[in-house]
Amino acid sequence: MLKPGDPAPPFDLECALDGRTARLSLAKIPSELVLLFFYPRDFSFICPTEVTGFNKALKEFAAEETSIVGVSIDNVDSHLRWARELGGIGYPMLADPDGSLASAYGVFDENEKVALRATFILDRKRKIVFAASCPLNIGRSVSETLRIVRALRTGRLCPADWTPGVECGPTDRDF
Amino acid sequence: MATVDPAAKRRLFERLSSIREIVFGVQDGVLTTAGVLCGLSGAVSQHSQVALAALASTAAGALSMAAGAYLGARAETEVLRAELDLVRADAADKPYTVQEGLLDELCKEGLSREAGYRVVRLLSTSPKALESTAEAKMFGFSGPTFGKPALDGIVMGIAFLVGALVPLLPYMFITAQRYDLGGALAATALTLFGVGYFEGWLAHRSDRWRSGVRFLAIAMSAAAAGYLIGLAISPLGATAG
Numbered sequence: 001m002l003k004p005g006d007p008a009p010p011f012d013l014e015c016a017l018d019g020r021t022a023r024l025s026l027a028k029i030p031s032e033l034v035l036l037f038f039y040p041r042d043f044s045f046i047c048p049t050e051v052t053g054f055n056k057a058l059k060e061f062a063a064e065e066t067s068i069v070g071v072s073i074d075n076v077d078s079h080l081r082w083a084r085e086l087g088g089i090g091y092p093m094l095a096d097p098d099g100s101l102a103s104a105y106g107v108f109d110e111n112e113k114v115a116l117r118a119t120f121i122l123d124r125k126r127k128i129v130f131a132a133s134c135p136l137n138i139g140r141s142v143s144e145t146l147r148i149v150r151a152l153r154t155g156r157l158c159p160a161d162w163t164p165g166v167e168c169g170p171t172d173r174d175f
Numbered sequence: 176m177a178t179v180d181p182a183a184k185r186r187l188f189e190r191l192s193s194i195r196e197i198v199f200g201v202q203d204g205v206l207t208t209a210g211v212l213c214g215l216s217g218a219v220s221q222h223s224q225v226a227l228a229a230l231a232s233t234a235a236g237a238l239s240m241a242a243g244a245y246l247g248a249r250a251e252t253e254v255l256r257a258e259l260d261l262v263r264a265d266a267a268d269k270p271y272t273v274q275e276g277l278l279d280e281l282c283k284e285g286l287s288r289e290a291g292y293r294v295v296r297l298l299s300t301s302p303k304a305l306e307s308t309a310e311a312k313m314f315g316f317s318g319p320t321f322g323k324p325a326l327d328g329i330v331m332g333i334a335f336l337v338g339a340l341v342p343l344l345p346y347m348f349i350t351a352q353r354y355d356l357g358g359a360l361a362a363t364a365l366t367l368f369g370v371g372y373f374e375g376w377l378a379h380r381s382d383r384w385r386s387g388v389r390f391l392a393i394a395m396s397a398a399a400a401g402y403l404i405g406l407a408i409s410p411l412g413a414t415a416g
Contacts, residue, residue, distance in 0.1 A: 041288065042288070042289075043278075043288045043289050043291075043292035044275060044278065044292070045271040045274035045275050045278065045292075045295070046271050046275065078288075078289070081289065
């Protein structure tokens with residue numbers, strides 16, 4: 001699995017967005033940060049809580065200049081039907097049927113042939129600044145991810161359990 | 176259109192689940208009693224004493240087998256239920272694990288992921304339906320999986336008794352000493368064949384006679400092996416004596 005500091009592998013893949021098939025390239029995402037989250041499968045009972053959770057928080061992430069991109073090994077047709085099933089998803093869901101993108105990020109589970117439940121945040125230089133993964137049976141926290149995005153955007157050293165409004169440390173020159 | 180009556184089928188399956196106790200009990204009753212008769216006939220000259228001893232052995236055997244079947248089924252049921260209770264408690268805390276597990280099983284059986292998802296989602300509208308389907312698909316648990324200890328014990332005891340009476344009755348009622356043991360053994364062989372034939376009939380097999388012969392052969396082989404082992408170790412008894 002790639003770690004903070006590694007350059008983010010680029011992608012140019014088909015995706016489902018707003019009920020249509022589209023194409024998305026990392027190079028063409030204009031936002032300051034990119035939240036790239038991998039999930040195992042469409043049509044499952046844990047993933048939808050994350051997929052819809054990120055969708056509900058879409059505006060809050062947008063306010064932080066952060067684009068959300070979901071990825072799984074399902075194809076675009078599956079993503080389209082899954083998004084419709086979930087009542088519509090406002091961010092692109094990338095199709096990675098051969099798991100090559102998941103493999104590039106080091107989060108492809110060879111036994112299960114699915115992506116791990118992994119989250120990456122990419123900075124403006126498209127370098128990885130945050131990487132984490134959860135077991136396949138545990139959903140990740142949307143609010144924690146948002147907290148990290150906010151902390152990263154301060155560009156400063158943030159103490160444990162930092163939340164907006166809490167005093168930050170000095171500027172982090174690496175960011 | 177012909178339909179299946181689920182309640183009738185369920186009752187039939189529950190009755191058929193006793194076949195294990197019936198076959199085991201009859202086979203054991205027949206062979207044990209035939210063995211006792213053979214053994215005692217060689218050692219005791221009084222016909223009535225042999226019959227009485229075999230009768231006592233039959234009563235003890237039937238009670239022992241009934242108790243064994245009851246205790247065995249009870250232990251199995253308790254252990255399985257305890258394990259199932261743990262699974263249910265876990266499922267109550269994390270229902271999605273049950274949903275995901277059931278979805279995986281349905282996909283393994285050929286449903287597409289999307290179709291399986293819809294089935295599980297529909298089942299999830301009734302927690303009871305989800306629970307019972309998941310237990311059956313994921314763990315192979317179903318109602319008849321759990322034995323009925325009391326019933327198993329009674330069936331086993333009666334089956335042993337019936338089996339034991341087969342060699343015992345000819346022995347008791349054929350007064351000519353030349354034929355009493357032969358009659359008992361003939362009845363034993365016939366019964367073993369009959370049990371196998373009956374099992375083949377229940378299983379809707381066309382070659383029921385083959386099922387009967389197989390049952391007879393296995394049971395008699397076990398008895399013969401026991402007899403040969405007895406012969407082989409008998410010098411040890413003489414040495415010890």
